[in-house]
Amino acid sequence: MLRVIRYGAVALIAVLVLGSLAVGLGWLQSGPRVTPAAGGPVIARFNLIDQKNQAVSERDVLGRPSVMFFGFTYCPEVCPTTLASLTALLGKLGADANRLGAFFVTVDPERDTPDELKKYLSPFDPRIRGLTGAPDQIAVLGKSLGVYYAKVPTEGGGYTMDHTASVFLLDAQGRFVGTIAYGEGDKAALAKLQRLASGA
Amino acid sequence: MTILIRAGMALAFGTSILLAGISAAHEYVAGPLKIVHPWSRATPPGATVGAGYMKIINQGATPIRFLGGSTSAAQRVEIHTMIVDGGVMRMRPVTGGLVVPAGGQVALKPGGAHLMLIGLKKPLVEEDMVPLTLMFDGGVTVDVDLYIESMGAPSSGHEGH
Numbered sequence: 532m533l534r535v536i537r538y539g540a541v542a543l544i545a546v547l548v549l550g551s552l553a554v555g556l557g558w559l560q561s562g563p564r565v566t567p568a569a570g571g572p573v574i575a576r577f578n579l580i581d582q583k584n585q586a587v588s589e590r591d592v593l594g595r596p597s598v599m600f601f602g603f604t605y606c607p608e609v610c611p612t613t614l615a616s617l618t619a620l621l622g623k624l625g626a627d628a629n630r631l632g633a634f635f636v637t638v639d640p641e642r643d644t645p646d647e648l649k650k651y652l653s654p655f656d657p658r659i660r661g662l663t664g665a666p667d668q669i670a671v672l673g674k675s676l677g678v679y680y681a682k683v684p685t686e687g688g689g690y691t692m693d694h695t696a697s698v699f700l701l702d703a704q705g706r707f708v709g710t711i712a713y714g715e716g717d718k719a720a721l722a723k724l725q726r727l728a729s730g731a
Numbered sequence: 732m733t734i735l736i737r738a739g740m741a742l743a744f745g746t747s748i749l750l751a752g753i754s755a756a757h758e759y760v761a762g763p764l765k766i767v768h769p770w771s772r773a774t775p776p777g778a779t780v781g782a783g784y785m786k787i788i789n790q791g792a793t794p795i796r797f798l799g800g801s802t803s804a805a806q807r808v809e810i811h812t813m814i815v816d817g818g819v820m821r822m823r824p825v826t827g828g829l830v831v832p833a834g835g836q837v838a839l840k841p842g843g844a845h846l847m848l849i850g851l852k853k854p855l856v857e858e859d860m861v862p863l864t865l866m867f868d869g870g871v872t873v874d875v876d877l878y879i880e881s882m883g884a885p886s887s888g889h890e891g892h
Contacts, residue, residue, distance in 0.1 A: 604775070607782040607847055608813060609820045611775055615883025650777030654882060679819050686824060689849075696820040713815055714842070 574705040575675035579636075579664035582649035587662055592705055596727045597632030599699040601678045603639035604651045609696050609713060617698065618656040620721055627728040633659040638673065638680035638694045640666050676707055700727050761873040763791025764831075766865065769875045771848070773857040773882045781805070781855045783846030783863065783877055784839045789831040796868040797837060798828040799846070802877075804861045806850025813842060822847075828868070841885065855879045 576589045592599075598617065602610035614635065621628040635652065637643035640663045643651075648661030663669075673680060680694040696713035700723060708727070711720045759766040769785035781804075789795050800808040810825040829844065831837045839845045846863075848855075855861060860876040867873070 604778055605780050606820075606822075607774075607778075607780045608772075608841060608845070609815075611772065611778070611882055612841075612885065614775075615881075619883065647777055651775045654775050683821075683823075686826075691822050693819055693821045695818050696815050697818050710818075712818065713820065 572676045572707040574701065575671045577668050577672040579662040579668050579672070580645055582645050582652055582661040582663075584645045587660065589705060591660075592632055592634065592701070593703065595630055595632055595703050596708075596730065597634060597701045598711075598724070598727070599634045599636060599676070599701060601636045601638050601673060601680060601694055601699075602696075603637050603692050603694070604643050604647055605639065605691065606694075613696070613698065613713065614652070614655045614659065616717065616720070617659065620717065620724055621656045621658065623721055624724055624728060627725065628656075628658065630728045631658075631724070634662055635659050636662045636669065636672060638669065638678075638692050639682075640664060640669055676701075700724075702727075702730070757876075757878060759873055759875045761871070763789055764795065764867070764871070764873055765790060766873055766875050769863065769877045771855055771861065771877045771879050772884050773879055774851060774855045775882065776854055778854065779849070779851050781848040781851055782841075783808070783848055784841060785875070785877075786836055786838050787831050787865075788836040789833060792833050794833050795831045795871070796828045797831055798866045798868060800863050800865045802848060802861065802863045804852060804855070804863075805848035806852075808863070809847045809849060810839075810844060811847045812844045815842070857881050 574589050574592060579587050581587050600610075600613055600617065602613065604610070617633065621631070621633065624631075633656065635648070637648065643661075643663050645661075645663060648663055652659055652661045662672075676699055678695045678699070680692055682690050683693055684690045697710035698720075699707060700709040700711065702708050709723060711723055757768050759769075765788040767786040767788065769783065771781050771783050774781050783800075787797055797810070799810050802808055810829060811822050812825055813820065813822045815821075824847075825844065829837050837844070857879050859879045861879060863875050863877050865873045865875060
């Protein structure tokens with residue numbers, strides 16, 4: 532009788548130890564899976580060009596998970612810091628970063644030409660593709676993801692753009708699966724990107 | 732005490748004051764105004780706008796209105812606020828300047844009110860010092876230098892002063 536109890540106890544301890552090891556090492560799902568909401572936003576078909584003047588459509592986004600940020604080059608703070616942060620995060624992902632697509636879509640195609648984008652993106656991760664083109668194509672893409680942006684006139688005849696400051700996370704089918712909020716810490720952001728890259 | 736020892740002490744004292752001055756440096760005092768750690772971020776090539784951040788302290792007994800500034804590095808300087816409202820970034824120019832209360836301060840910082848350097852004549856380069864003249868009502872001006880931090884600097888490393 533005692534032997535059974537002893538073996539049982541050992542077995543139980545073994546299971547607990549192995550189980551916690553498994554969770555700790557991520558062999559089992561330890562967190563919420565990244566799943567798109569049924570009927571949630573999914574990228575529309577679009578035709579834009581990147582900073583090298585190459586045509587980009589939704590087909591260039593689909594096929595692997597991606598991150599997409601909507602901004603403009605006349606933005607002094609949110610946009611450069613988000614791009615710098617994204618660059619650092621992609622670096623931290625190491626080889627896994629190659630599993631992700633990364634896109635900077637301008638909400639100000641009037642001013643942000645491919646050449647402008649090329650210059651602007653040059654200090655950041657070269658994997659980030661800058662997209663510009665026809666305003667109505669930008670609108671189609673932005674609307675499909677629920678991105679808000681609006682032109683706001685400023686004194687002296689210029690304008691600024693209000694825009695959603697979050698980084699959008701898309702799965703390989705182009706479905707919205709989450710965001711990295713502006714100001715969200717690097718640790719949380721990295722974890723989201725790791726989940727995105729591995730959940731491919 | 733010999734004159735040598737006294738001289739040595741004076742030198743040590745003087746040096747420590749100098750070093751203290753340098754370590755507390757990057758502050759500018761003009762009458763009741765103290766400007767602490769003006770800084771900006773390096774800009775990507777082709778970017779035509781930059782930001783400006785600093786703390787403006789009014790040690791005087793009357794409020795002072797901060798009106799903006801000018802710099803040879805850009806066509807004009809404006810004060811802007813930035814709000815992230817429900818995930819949407821909205822930037823707006825501030826008209827009428829910002830009042831710095833008597834015995835109080837105004838902080839121009841990332842995520843809040845800040846200066847916009849509009850029409851940059853060339854990119855802001857990390858570790859450069861960019862001259863900027865701050866303008867207050869009553870014709871008061873203060874010349875400062877913006878220290879250029881890295882492109883992704885979330886905040887100046889000079890917080891806590």
